[in-house]
Every structure is written in C-alpha cells, then in structure tokens.
Amino acid sequence: MIEVKDIYKTFGENEVLKGISAKFKAGKNNLIIGGSGSGKTTLLKCIVGLHEPTKGQVFFDEQNFTEMNFTERVPIRTEIGMLFQNSALFDSMTVEENLMFPLNLFTDKTKAEKLERANFCLERVNLVGSNKLYPAELSGGMKKRVGIARAISMQPKYLFVDEPNSGLDPKTSILIDELISDLTEEYKITTVIVTHDMNSVMGIGDHIIFLHQGKKWWEGSNKEIAHTDNAELNEFVFASKFMQAAKDKI
Numbered sequence: 001m002i003e004v005k006d007i008y009k010t011f012g013e014n015e016v017l018k019g020i021s022a023k024f025k026a027g028k029n030n031l032i033i034g035g036s037g038s039g040k041t042t043l044l045k046c047i048v049g050l051h052e053p054t055k056g057q058v059f060f061d062e063q064n065f066t067e068m069n070f071t072e073r074v075p076i077r078t079e080i081g082m083l084f085q086n087s088a089l090f091d092s093m094t095v096e097e098n099l100m101f102p103l104n105l106f107t108d109k110t111k112a113e114k115l116e117r118a119n120f121c122l123e124r125v126n127l128v129g130s131n132k133l134y135p136a137e138l139s140g141g142m143k144k145r146v147g148i149a150r151a152i153s154m155q156p157k158y159l160f161v162d163e164p165n166s167g168l169d170p171k172t173s174i175l176i177d178e179l180i181s182d183l184t185e186e187y188k189i190t191t192v193i194v195t196h197d198m199n200s201v202m203g204i205g206d207h208i209i210f211l212h213q214g215k216k217w218w219e220g221s222n223k224e225i226a227h228t229d230n231a232e233l234n235e236f237v238f239a240s241k242f243m244q245a246a247k248d249k250i
C-alpha cells in the first residue's frame, strides 16, 4: 500500500497541490482523475520522488519515503515500475535490449536469466517474437505493451502509469487497460494510473480519486461515480451528451 499524507506542492507562487491525503491499495487499479492542470501528474511525480513535496509525506508500505535520502530510497526505487505517456523506449535499442536495460542496471542475473525474464515479460504482454524489432517498427499499442513489459521486468511492487491510453484507438486502449488491470491483480501490484479516459474510469476504476483545484474533491469506485451528487465531478465525468444519456442506464 502507498499512503500520501497532506501533500502540498508549490511552484513559485503557484500552489498546485493543497493538502492531498489518500491510500492506494495493493492489487487495485488506483486512478487519479481531474481536469487539465488539476495536479494529477504533479501528484504522481511527488509520490515517485521526481518532485519533492513542499509539505507532507509519502509512505511505501509504511516506510517514510519522504524522509529518506537518495541512497536510502534505492531499495524502494527498484520496486517501482513506470510507464510514461510516450512509452519512453530507447529508440536505438531493440525491444529485447529495452527490456534488458533495467535488469542490466539493477540485477546481477546472468545474461541467460535476463533473456529468460525478458521473454517471459514479452509473452505476458502478447509480444512473443518481437525481440529484435526497434521501437520505430512498432505501432503505438505495441510500444505501450513493450513499455508495460519493461515496467514489470523487475517484478515491481508498485506501478505508476501516466495516461496509458494517450494516442491509442478505443479498442487498443481497452486492451492496454485490461493488461494493466490483469497484471495488477495477478501480481498484487499497487498500481497508480493518471488518466483522462472515461472508458478506463468505468472499466478498471477500482479506486478513483478526483482532483479539483489542487484538492482531493471526491474518492470512490467506478460503481459509485455514476451516482455521485458531487457537482464538479458530475460536470467532469458527464461532460459529453453521450455520457449524460448513458448515465441513467448505469
């Protein structure tokens, strides 16, 4: 479980996060949603240590990450998998080399063991045989799957995903969501996903926190979100006429 306690983050005069507290449980898809500029990515970056919170604390399984120095954080960092918007693959490396990269960096496995792990992860994301391809030869959905394979290569306890569906067609988006959700449940990963995608919210939103004006405005599940009387959340979720019409049927 990850817990954030009273997180504030200020950039100059701009107070972006204003006292966010939340718990993200293992084996669940924890979604952070909210309008553009509401602070979703900033919160994600504060949790993983890419930003230091101005105030407040982050705990990984009751270990106070905020109070740790760089060296003390290393064991937790090696348990973190990350998937960024653009998949962040190394263009000059093949799929296999991309997957081996964290294993080369953080483990003392033999080459054969690393290859075995890379192949296992590729199989898990349904990309067997793509070892020698370069990112430029992959579709957007395939790149995401390689990104996911690399993120799980180190058997992470914690997985952070920023906008997994950006640039993907609706069908591929659903496949990516289902893949993340299946891996989360199977390996009991604490997964935190920043998303705008209402299909994801409805499809895999076990636990959702809605940010508005830098505050946690609402918290609940995908089952609860359809029946919320929170005005700002309603406006956000049911912004389109289609979603308005669908609301009564949920």
Ligand SMILES: Nc1ncnc2c1ncn2[C@@H]1O[C@H](COP(=O)(O)OP(=O)(O)OP(=O)(O)O)[C@@H](O)[C@H]1O
Binding pocket: 011, 014, 016, 034, 035, 036, 037, 038, 039, 040, 041, 042, 043
């Ligand atoms: N490194 C930074 N330096 C200064 N300001 C920043 C920095 N990162 C984010 N901000 C500001 O923080 C605010 C929230 O940004 P953030 O990217 O967290 O929002 P978001 O909810 O993820 O938005 P979006 O949905 O558009 O990606 C914005 O006003 C942004 O300009």
